[in-house]
Amino acid sequence: MAAPLSSWPWQNLGSLKYLLYGPFIAQVVRLWMHGERIQDSWCFHILWLSALRAFLHQLWTSYSNMHFLNLRRRILPQGVDFKQIDQEWDWDNFLILHAFVAAMACLLLPPSFFNVPVMNSKGFITALFLHVLVSEPLYYLFHRFLHSDFLFRHYHSLHHSSPVPQPFTAEHATLLEHLALIPIMSIPLFGSSLIGHGSIGLFYGYILAFDFMRCLGYCNIEVFPHQIFETFSFFRYLLYTPTYHTIHHTKKDSNFCLFMPIFDFLGNTLDINAWELQKKISSNPGKNVRVPDFVFLAHIVDFSAAMHPPFVFRSFASLPYSLRLFIVPAWPFTFIAMLMLWAWAKSFMVSMCELKGKLLHTWTVPRFGFQYFLPFATKGINKQIEQAILKADRLGVKVLSLAALNKNESLNGGGVLFVNKHPNLRVRVVHGNTLTAAVILNELPADVKEVFLTGATSKLGRAIALYLCRRKVQVMMLTLSTERFQKVQKEAPLECQKYLTQVTKYQTAKSCKTWIVGKWITPREQSWAPPGTHFHQFVVPPILHFRKDCTYGDLAAMRLPEDVQGLGACEYTMDRGVVHACHAGGVVHTLEGWTHHEVGAVDVDRIDIVWQAALKHGFKLVSWNQKS
Template sequence: MLFLTRRRRVQREGVDFQQIDNEWDWDNFLILQAYVGAAAYCLFPSLLRGLPLWDPRGLAAAAVVHVAVSEPLFYWAHRLFHKGHLFDHYHSLHHSSKVLQSFTAGFATPLEHLVMCVVMAAPILGATLVGFGSLGLVYGYVLFFDSMRCMGHCSVEVFPSRLFESLPVLRYVVYTPSYHGLHHMEQDSNFCLFMPLFDALWGTLNTKSWQLQKDISSGKNDEVPDFVFLAHVVDVAFAAHSPFLLRSYSSMPYTFSIFVLPIWPIIFLVMLMMWACSKPFLVSFYRIRGLLHQTWVVPRYGFQYFLPFAKDGINDQIELAILRADKMGIKVLSLAALNKNEALNGGGTLFVDKHPNLKVRVVHGNTLTAAVILNEIPDGVKEVFMTGATSKLGRAIALYLCRKKIRVMMLTMSSERFLKIQKEAAPEHQEYLVQVTKYQAAQNCKTWIVGKWLTPREQRWAPPGTHFHQFVVPPILSFRRDCTYGKLAAMRLPKDVEGLGVCEYTLDRGVVHACHAGGVVHSLEGWTHHEVGAIDVDRIDVVWKAALKNGLTPV
């Protein structure tokens, strides 16, 4: 959970899709342990059936065998796996993971897992043979063993340095994530299982171990991001897509899955806790050309944005995130989806006006969203029909298209809002903006730009062959089989992105919503202006060219 561990990470890099895919079967060792347990039960049924539920003497016996047998056995087996053929054909797979996570502990070849089973079984077998075995010891020791391995691979320093300064002997009794992290960074040191004592005895203890542990546990490994994308949770089920909950699930585009149902009540209770006491938290990060880009989440769910009494509370959370970013020294903060709702805060204007001395640049990213939609429209189109025409995005798209002498049928019941937008256009272009009040007006137009939800009945007015371009959240239902439906405006991140391992909502890997991409461009270009409120139509082409220049590509 990065919002808890940001300052204590041993390795600062994010986990990418390739590592997640490589480690997909990290739990194979659990299956092997089950087979070993079943085999032991078949071979020694009388011995295991007679085990008591718990025998405290077994704990002491297992501890002695662990220190005397398991630790040295693992140490020398581990050193052997770092040599020649065994490393090239077996152990190198484990070291191919660039960023350690708890899952990495189970990422190994079958031969290594077999050796690990022998190491693990020794204390249980030893305690049982001397008559002190118990069912509690069997399950307890295995859980302890696997938990310690996962802790060592978690890449988050969990021990305070003061603990080791107060009791120096503990340094040799228990290893830390930073200690094991050094083994993966400098492979010829720190080979122990859980006790650095054996590295000290046999001369393979890395001299940087104690200082590195102290530096990281004190929070010195903190890093201020250059850019933050401030998102929000869509619904209760979507919360299961968070990377700190299910890494494999979040690495794929979001779709509702049956396995979410059993944990839905738990997520719902967590949601209530988040409402009661919440602040923006960090969920993922990646790098582009050395710049650190992070995603923070306002702990508010989509339906809350439509509750009148929740407006002030939501704005308070967004304001807290902006002020926190400003204090940290972040350069750009981009507002996602409903966090920049016009009725909520005027597309971010509320915060910029309230805090005129902000150093962090607040960006709604809608300029690039408009550019993406406009560049989807094929050449030769002479007429479009638009819903949500007087919204922030609708206005910008309409004004841009009329400059290209494309007739825009703007669906709106408000003549006042329509005339206000029409007057913004040059006199020679105003005739291309036409107000319509019924869907029937578009029954011969095959290019629809949808900024407001369309029911299946309303979609019926579109002629066969119509393409629906969309900037409405959530997307409209694909009701018509004789029509085509565009996805929400999005762009693919540059090829040199590093550490990205999370899919943004329903989008494919490496693809982000256009407003997110707009913030990325703002950051990469080093622009120093706020992008809030109404979209500057003159900047649509500027932002589009900047996005392409920086390696972002249309989906």
């Protein structure tokens, strides 16, 4: 049985909890419709302040997850995983609680109490004194009390269950803890108002400053230069740092203060290594940063998908991508951000995780999908990919894998361009198509006798056709080029060439129920497939699900092994823990320690080798997981 006041009254409402703001919104709308000043309504200020506080937490969380800016100053190096994100999903419960407590105060206190000016400088000075002399020591004592055996087990352990501090972690606590924090936080505000120094600016300023400092402590990025605390040594007792507070989350028995370490000093709970660690991180940024063993070089699909990385909306990134209404208003800002990234013209890191002792990064090229099909953009895109490869080479990355459009045949020959241009690369460039082919082939029914293949002479199409014909499966290869067909056919063993057939029309496949789609097909072209057909595909973008009497496979993908750590973002439309097969292929290349480049044409003889290596390391077909 849960301890009293450990859960929130609206915890089962899900997103419907935001309807609790309804009375405040209704009151503001009523005033607006009657032509009254909504700025004079406490409902307006409660709503506006709640929105500002949520925005402040979001900004800090975005900054915390901008690994391309702050990786060198991270305190705890591991990534935030799905478990922590789910635990902190309702981090904003405290805002609803504070809104209702503020409403009760407005109803119970006399109206004269809130008849305050917009600004009163004396109020800020009074609030500062009350905060230092009353709120800080009260919080320190309360926090230490929470670490007593009973309260920690039943209440405060929830807050400490998050392994990596983030700004949202600051508010991830039980109802009891937030109820106790309200009076501690309110003393400077109400004390200043009672002596006549209150103001609207004080309410906004103090509350937002309080949240800002909380987010600062939980950001997991050391933002202060150590010189400040060496030049002004007393500052170390007046202002805590992110490193100082992170120590509390790792050791739990020290550094209990709210914002001022002097109370830990007075209470003999100060960790003496706090400033030494802070100096180490801030004076040698990046010195102890691990070089990734593997980098997956992705690209941006479109404007809305550009808002899917963790540094935009952490919760949104932790779910498979789909177009949501709440991101539509952000499109103009996304466009401006992308213009800035194009001007910067460098790949940047978006996520990281760890698998079997190997550090895996995902970088992205700041280009949208449609740009890859513009002839005049080819040179610029290849330059950005090349810069990313050379950067990985300088860092000491072992393997770099290219995402779908970054290895386009017409763009760079599946990575051949870069390997030929830089023959002395230490980083291995991998297109991952060998495992992609293996995934597609192993998703086919074991008893398949005939397949219809579009995109038949592409890198993947060629490999699939040659593999199947060796197993005496009849392959109808859709291509208008007899020369390209014959080139592929001649690669097959003489006794297997009869299993490869050139076709030029979709009508030819009207009795074949296994289609492998490597070139985008229209709904009209799909109509030639017989009922019950399954469309396997390796085409980007995926084909439309037009036929109700047929089934459609997703793009080739694999589920990562269960021991992956620090993974908290979905790869585009893939489920949690699922990555595109080319991504998985690069990871397998790293885990196996292979030293060859995997570029250009797929080596058909290696398809089974790569497949068995993937299974050995715990990778699974997504379809297997669905069946189980």
